[in-house]
Amino acid sequence: xxxxxxxxxxxxxxxxxHLGFMRAFERAMRRAEIPVAYSEGYHPLPKFSxxxxxxxGVTSEAxxxxxxxxxxxxxxxxxxxxxxxxxxxxxxxxxxxxxxYWGKPxxxxxxxxxSYRTSACPELxxxxxxxxxxxxxxxxxxxxxxxxEIDIRKLVREISVSDSDALxxxxxxxxxxxxxxxxxxxxxxxxxxxxxxxxxxxxxRTGLFFxxxxxxxxxxxxxxxxxxxxxxxxxxxxx
Amino acid sequence: xxxxxxxxxxxxxxxxxxxxxxxxxLNSVRRNASExxxxxxxxxxDVYEVGMSYIGFKILYEIVNSRPEFVAERAFAPWPxxxxxxxxxxxxxxxxxxYASARSFDVIGFTLQYELTYTNVLxxxxxxxxxxxxxxxxxxxxxxxxGGPCASNPEPIAAFxxxxxxxxxxxxIMEIMSEVARKKREGAERSDIVDSLSEISGxxxxxxxxPVRRRVVTDLDEAEFPRKFVVPFLEAVHDRVALEVMRGCxxxxxxxxxxxxxxxxxxxGLHNLCSLADDLVKSTGYxxxxxxxxxxxxxxxxxxxxxxxxxxxxxxxxxxxxxxLRVDSFSLELAKELEKSRRTGLTFAPEAxxxxxxxxxxxxxxxxxxMSAAGDAFESGWDLVKLYFMIGLPHETDEDLDGIADLSRxxxxxxxxxxxxxxxxxxxxxxxxxxxxxxxxxxxFQWYGQNLREELTRKQNYLKExxxxxxxxxxxxxxxxxxxxxxxxxxxxxxxPAIERAMALGCRFDGWSDRFRAxxxxxxxxxxxxxxxxxxxxSYSFDQQLPWDHVDMGVSKDFLRREAERAAKAExxxxxxxxxxxxxxxxxxxxxxxxxxxxxx
Numbered sequence: 136x137x138x139x140x141x142x143x144x145x146x147x148x149x150x151x152x153h154l155g156f157m158r159a160f161e162r163a164m165r166r167a168e169i170p171v172a173y174s175e176g177y178h179p180l181p182k183f184s185x186x187x188x189x190x191x192g193v194t195s196e197a198x199x200x201x202x203x204x205x206x207x208x209x210x211x212x213x214x215x216x217x218x219x220x221x222x223x224x225x226x227x228x229x230x231x232x233x234x235x236y237w238g239k240p241x242x243x244x245x246x247x248x249x250s251y252r253t254s255a256c257p258e259l260x261x262x263x264x265x266x267x268x269x270x271x272x273x274x275x276x277x278x279x280x281x282x283x284e285i286d287i288r289k290l291v292r293e294i295s296v297s298d299s300d301a302l303x304x305x306x307x308x309x310x311x312x313x314x315x316x317x318x319x320x321x322x323x324x325x326x327x328x329x330x331x332x333x334x335x336x337x338x339x340r341t342g343l344f345f346x347x348x349x350x351x352x353x354x355x356x357x358x359x360x361x362x363x364x365x366x367x368x369x370x371x372x373x374x
Numbered sequence: 375x376x377x378x379x380x381x382x383x384x385x386x387x388x389x390x391x392x393x394x395x396x397x398x399x400l401n402s403v404r405r406n407a408s409e410x411x412x413x414x415x416x417x418x419x420d421v422y423e424v425g426m427s428y429i430g431f432k433i434l435y436e437i438v439n440s441r442p443e444f445v446a447e448r449a450f451a452p453w454p455x456x457x458x459x460x461x462x463x464x465x466x467x468x469x470x471x472x473y474a475s476a477r478s479f480d481v482i483g484f485t486l487q488y489e490l491t492y493t494n495v496l497x498x499x500x501x502x503x504x505x506x507x508x509x510x511x512x513x514x515x516x517x518x519x520x521g522g523p524c525a526s527n528p529e530p531i532a533a534f535x536x537x538x539x540x541x542x543x544x545x546x547i548m549e550i551m552s553e554v555a556r557k558k559r560e561g562a563e564r565s566d567i568v569d570s571l572s573e574i575s576g577x578x579x580x581x582x583x584x585p586v587r588r589r590v591v592t593d594l595d596e597a598e599f600p601r602k603f604v605v606p607f608l609e610a611v612h613d614r615v616a617l618e619v620m621r622g623c624x625x626x627x628x629x630x631x632x633x634x635x636x637x638x639x640x641x642x643g644l645h646n647l648c649s650l651a652d653d654l655v656k657s658t659g660y661x662x663x664x665x666x667x668x669x670x671x672x673x674x675x676x677x678x679x680x681x682x683x684x685x686x687x688x689x690x691x692x693x694x695x696x697x698x699l700r701v702d703s704f705s706l707e708l709a710k711e712l713e714k715s716r717r718t719g720l721t722f723a724p725e726a727x728x729x730x731x732x733x734x735x736x737x738x739x740x741x742x743x744x745m746s747a748a749g750d751a752f753e754s755g756w757d758l759v760k761l762y763f764m765i766g767l768p769h770e771t772d773e774d775l776d777g778i779a780d781l782s783r784x785x786x787x788x789x790x791x792x793x794x795x796x797x798x799x800x801x802x803x804x805x806x807x808x809x810x811x812x813x814x815x816x817x818x819f820q821w822y823g824q825n826l827r828e829e830l831t832r833k834q835n836y837l838k839e840x841x842x843x844x845x846x847x848x849x850x851x852x853x854x855x856x857x858x859x860x861x862x863x864x865x866x867x868x869x870x871p872a873i874e875r876a877m878a879l880g881c882r883f884d885g886w887s888d889r890f891r892a893x894x895x896x897x898x899x900x901x902x903x904x905x906x907x908x909x910x911x912x913s914y915s916f917d918q919q920l921p922w923d924h925v926d927m928g929v930s931k932d933f934l935r936r937e938a939e940r941a942a943k944a945e946x947x948x949x950x951x952x953x954x955x956x957x958x959x960x961x962x963x964x965x966x967x968x969x970x971x972x973x974x975x
Contacts, residue, residue: 149382150392155607159400162605162659165690173691181691192387223399223659225605253677335383 136206138169138216139242140348141311142198144189146181148227153188159225160200162336167219170208171336173343186242186343186354187249187309190317195340196231196370197249199354201242205270211306212360221365227253238358248292248351249308251316254337255300259320262327263302274314274322287322292351305351308343316340376468376475385463389456393608394422397470400605401657403439403446404471407479410445411555415469415479417420419486420885422450426604427612429666430522431485434547436600444551446472447479448604450492452501454889460501467501476502480554482516483547484535486524486929489862490855490885492531495520499534500758506874508536508580513564517571519550525578526588527815527922528871530862532580536568539577540925541588541635542621544597546576569685576927582617587926588635590965594621595640599650602657605713610907614662614695615654617647619679623668624958624967627725628736628941629767631814634934635927637960640971644675648682655692662693670696672951674969720751723762727777733944736768736937740950741781748785752792757801757963759785765833766811766825769942775833779840782806786845786918806848808837810856810949814863816929818937823911827853854892858884860910861913866921869909871902930959 144156151159160211161181164171173179182203189195190288211219217233224230227372272288290307291314297303304312316338324331344351355362386392397404407413416435418425425431425448438446449470452460467476483503484495496506504518505511511518520528521539528538539546550571557567572579576589591597599618606613620641623633625751642650651663653770662834663683670676676696683694724734724744732739748759763778783803789802810830813819825833841848848923862869876898883889899906914920916935923931933956940947950956951967961967 146382147396147398150396151607152393155393155609158609159607160607161661162400165659165661165692166656167688179691191392225607226398226402267566335387337383 136204137236138202138204138213139234139236139354140202140217140220140230142200142224143229143231144195144198145227145229146194148225149194150191151227152191153185156198156228157185158263159228163220163223163225163228164202166223166244167216169202169216169220170205170211172203172205172208184241184243186246189340190315190338192271193316193338193340197340197342199242199246199343200313201236207261214363217363217365229365229368231365232355232362234355234359234360234362242354243310245357246309246343246344247307247311247346248305249316249340250272250303250305252339252341253302253316253320254298254353256302256320256334256336257300258329259302259323259327262323262329263296263304266291266323266326267294272322272326274318274325276322279304287314287319287347291319303305303341305342319353376465376473378473380463380465381473384670385456385459385465388459390453391422391608392952394450395452395456395470396525397448399470399607400600402448402471402604403435405439405445406472407445407447407469407474411443412445412481412551412558413445413474413479414481414483414551415449415467415474415476415587416446417449417467417476417482417484417495417498418859419451419484419491420488420883421453421500421778422606423610425450425485425610426606426610428485429616429618430543432600432603432616433598434483434485434543435604436602437544437547438551440598441548441551442553445471447474448670449476449498449912451491451883457497457501463902466503467498477504477514477516479516480558481550483519483521486520486522486531488820488885489524489530489859490890492862492873493877493881493884496532496873497882500877507533509533511536513963515564517554517564517568521630521870523635524862525864526631526925526927527865528578528580528925529867529921530865532867533870536569537577537579538586539589540586540927541576542591542597543589543951544591546574546589549574550577554575561813583924585924587963588928590928590963591621591640592964592966593968594618594640595646600640601650601653603654604608605658605660612664613660614664615651615658615660616664616666617651617654618642618666619647619670619673619676620667620970622960623672624956625669625672625738626736626937626947626949626956628734628818629764629811629814630668630741630935631817634816634929634958636668637928637958638965638967640968643680643970644682647679648686651683652686655687655690661691661864662695663687664695676973677751719764720756720758721760722747724883725762725764726767726774727763727779727781728774730944731767731770731777733946735942736941736947737768738946738949744781745784745788748791749788752789752802755796756765757789757793757798758803758805759789760783760805760807763806763808764811765808765837766820766830768811768819769944772836775836776840778806778808779837782841782846782848783843786843802845804846806846808834809851810853810862812856812860815920815925816927816934818934818941820864820920820934821914821916821918823913823936823940824857826911827857827906830856852887852890854895855884855887855890857910858895858906861906862909863915864921865906865909868904869906872899872904872906875902878904928960928962928965930957933958 221230578586
């Protein structure tokens with residue numbers, strides 16, 4: 136069985152890098168005595184994988200991991216696993232949903248979109264609707280290999296502005312096409328002709344999505360069973 | 375309390391590795407320091423990843439926080455980018471647990487593991503807003519205390535500390551916390567509290583320059599050891615369950631300060647260690663248990679302990695490792711036990727290249743020991759062997775340098791011929807690390823000056839030329855840094871102004887080769903008119919008063935002198951564990967050699 140979990144990375148763990156997050160998760164699995172399968176050979180490693188990395192400083196309520204459960208190990212139900220894992224997570228991290236996954240493709244290979252919410256930025260309201268009205272909009276993004284000019288519009292599925300002037304947007308995420316939320320915001324600032332310097336916006340990832348027949352679906356809704364939701368959990372509003 | 379909003383929204387998004395400064399780790403103890411009867415900021419004058427690797431730091435943290443009436447928080451030296459922003463935003467040094475500012479603690483306790491952290495100590499005090507010099511502090515300032523191995527010669531940094539704790543910290547830290555709490559209840563003034571703390575055994579007060587005898591924990595099984603560690607999000611240098619299997623080493627290497635000042639050998643019991651390991655693995659989730667001590671392979675029941683730990687933990691993917699091995703106590707049996715869980719590179723420390731030199735330093739190992747240990751290692755499948763050597767030791771000649779080159783080459787050749795049978799000869803690597811001898815107080819070599827820097831450089835070049843070979847890589851310690859380390863190790867109070875000046879000029883993280891600024895240090899010494907070579911290079915005579923003579927670390931000066939004389943004749947002194955007492959004087963205050971599973975000797 137593959138145990139699929141949804142993890143919240145909150146304020147206290149905001150500055151933890153992706154590598155640190157993975158290490159913390161691996162240790163939590165060990166503390167929780169999750170019967171995880173190990174790779175064969177010389178240097179056995181627990182078999183688990185994450186959907187996609189999150190930038191340092193960004194909070195999230197939509198980090199996903201798949202854990203390969205050892206078929207020879209002790210039986211564990213999805214509910215037991217969620218409770219055990221969540222209890223053993225370090226400050227700032229929580230497991231809020233879990234299910235069993237019965238498909239083949241890995242999380243990372245299926246994720247195509249991510250949704251984010253920012254802190255209030257009224258100065259970008261107009262730029263957002265201008266941007267959405269364009270067919271293409273070329274801008275500069277930063278990647279691992281440096282700066283690059285690309286069509287940013289193509290990577291953004293939707294943007295809306297909340298009552299509190301927070302931007303909520305859905306953009307490409309994953310191996311095929313990826314847009315960092317900071318890059319979109321910087322682009323909107325340039326459209327608005329405003330100076331982002333000195334402005335510290337907060338970014339919160341609210342969802343990760345697969346695409347099925349053109350629709351966004353949650354990783355928990357694709358070939359999954361036994362969905363368990365942690366008591367008292369509901370998506371959080373960003374302060 | 376510092377402004378968390380400024381920290382999180384303004385400062386941390388701008389620094390490298392912000393998680394160093396955010397705290398919030400698993401098992402960190404977050405209680406309100408201002409409500410405690412006594413509080414201490416445990417300050418480590420190096421970066422987070424380094425400080426979080428020290429077991430002594432973890433022990434003190436756990437001991438204090440296990441008492442509900444006391445609070446300990448941690449602070450590490452901020453990396454220069456963070457320090458600059460802290461100064462820009464006027465953010466003081468703070469504890470990682472509750473972001474309490476340094477000045478709100480009753481005590482700031484620095485761990486001094488290494489001489490080249492002294493400028494960081496001063497930078498941290500400055501960031502804390504505490505006057506650097508003890509005599510400038512007033513009633514509202516925290517009491518600033520130092521401990522750790524560098525406290526065995528506290529004189530170069532004496533001016534900056536109200537008190538210095540010498541020896542094992544487990545008991546004395548509780549005595550200090552209790553006394554602070556008691557005095558606070560009485561409404562005592564700060565100076566009164568300092569005076570009263572200075573009467574605790576093992577506590578040195580630089581202002582009084584009182585003779586002080588090191589504290590020693592007689593029975594490690596009775597001493598507290600953490601059952602949980604704070605688990606960093608950021609990978610620490612040693613990021614694993616560190617199980618201190620014993621304290622002290624009586625092998626008697628004559629250059630080794632730790633081998634002198636932590637005597638006698640006190641082993642933890644097997645059952646205790648297994649139980650600690652069990653709890654620590656469960657509470658941390660680490661995937662590695664490291665058997666920690668000065669010479670873990672000498673732990674009486676090391677094979678049995680390794681076997682039990684592997685048996686219990688390997689199934690959960692937890693490896694068991696030894697940080698370094700002595701060539702004469704390495705056994706194939708032990709290697710096999712460890713191999714079951716996971717392979718890491720093996721490190722051996724022959725320290726010197728010829729038998730004569732190894733006898734001078736009382737290393738007591740032979741070339742056969744090394745070759746057979748290395749052979750066993752290659753035989754069991756290790757491809758990487760690391761060798762540690764030292765140059766500039768007393769009585770060294772160029773023949774001893776030739777010996778280092780020869781020995782390294784022979785180990786490499788042995789590895790190649792062993793691996794060739796598996797068709798893997800090309801994979802064998804020998805990494806040789808060559809450090810420069812730094813004479814340390816309380817060792818038989820304390821009287822010897824360090825080789826001049828020109829001489830050390832010549833010796834490094836001499837070795838480089840003789841060790842060019844595929845599969846062999848050699849690295850050297852920075853000569854200027856070793857020179858500075860020697861000056862601070864053997865120096866007196868005259869050095870304090872140079873440290874202050876170097877800090878003001880911007881010296882930080884002097885132990886980091888890429889941050890070390892020999893030019894600024896040179897400028898600092900010249901501006902304050904102090905010649906460091908007077909301390910680093912000068913040989914002291916046996917009859918001379920030494921700057922650290924008032925600090926009694928257990929071993930007697932007579933013993934050290936006898937050992938220095940035996941060194942000159944290349945005479946070995948056997949380990950007292952084997953039977954005969956060497957009369958070193960460390961078995962005082964109830965301390966005796968204590969071996970696991972055996973009666974007191």
